[in-house]
Amino acid sequence: MKKSLLAVAVASAATLPVLAQADATLYGRLHFQMQFDKNQDMNIANAGHRLGVKGESELDSGLTAFYQLETQFGNDTDGTSTEGTTDANLKVRHANAGVKGDFGKVTVGRFENPMYKTVVGDVFERTSAAFTQTQERIGNSLAYESPSYAGFNGYAAITGDGGNEDYTDTNGVKHSYKDVDGYVAGVNYEANGLYAGVGYAQSQYEKDQDSYDKHDVSVGVSYTYNNAFVGANYEHNQQLATSAGATDGSIDVYDVAATYTIDKTTIGLNYSQANPDNADKLKRSLVGVYHDLGGGADVYAEYYNVNGAAEQGASDYGIDALNDGFTVGYRVKF
Known part of the structure; x- marks a missing residue:
């Protein structure tokens, strides 16, 4: 939906000339799932x-400025199905701006973590990338x-959360907060359907009194040939204790x-x-069928089987508990 439609939607806004000049695109989606999980009631859910x-x-310099603001609605997730209205529970996924040109691209704000491209197995829906440690998006960040x-490109990003001042504790020990709370760096290679990438991230958010200094390495390789795709990625996440009581x-x-496409x-x-x-080990297998209906709509069905400790999850690593289940989804994009 290009700027002409967006202009109609915000015709009364004082910022209309600015939006028009920026060639703004309004976009979005409605995404629903019927979720049938083991030992749980069926749920007709907002899937994002x-x-x-x-x-x-x-x-004027010939460079290109860009921006993106994307929100996600968390409505109908808090037991309000019999009420006339529900809270939007709005969250921000992307809020960034930047500049790009022959030199590359610089982005500031909240945006997709460039390292997440190595997570090549995240091509499914309900429980896709269920155990992934790499953050999909990062905020308060600056990236290049x-x-x-020759098929290679690199990236680097830093995160600065701010919000704290240096202090001296009751024992006379001085604590100095870091200007940079985390960073990401990596390199990708893409040519003739082959992708390979490696990324590294380190973070310790002291303003949240984080108990760990976290290090994450992610490696991904994928290959696309005609209608077939296969990909594999490996991650190693290490948490080093930085406070008493943590281990x-x-x-x-x-x-x-792996995916294979036949027609639509x-x-x-x-x-x-x-x-x-x-x-114990956490294991999850998935099989899915996905069909493009045209007009920006698609429908899909997924079955996932959980083994081992995945039913309990691994809270130390942000992994929620999973159950065997079956999901049918319908999505319309615009």
């Missing part, structure tokens, strides 16, 4: 309704991505995915496994 605006404009040279820990995550129908298979050093 989104609304966003993005655009670009040419600067290089142009591609060191690490987890290894493996994710393998895609069949997918996925296997995920997580090996925490202080708990």
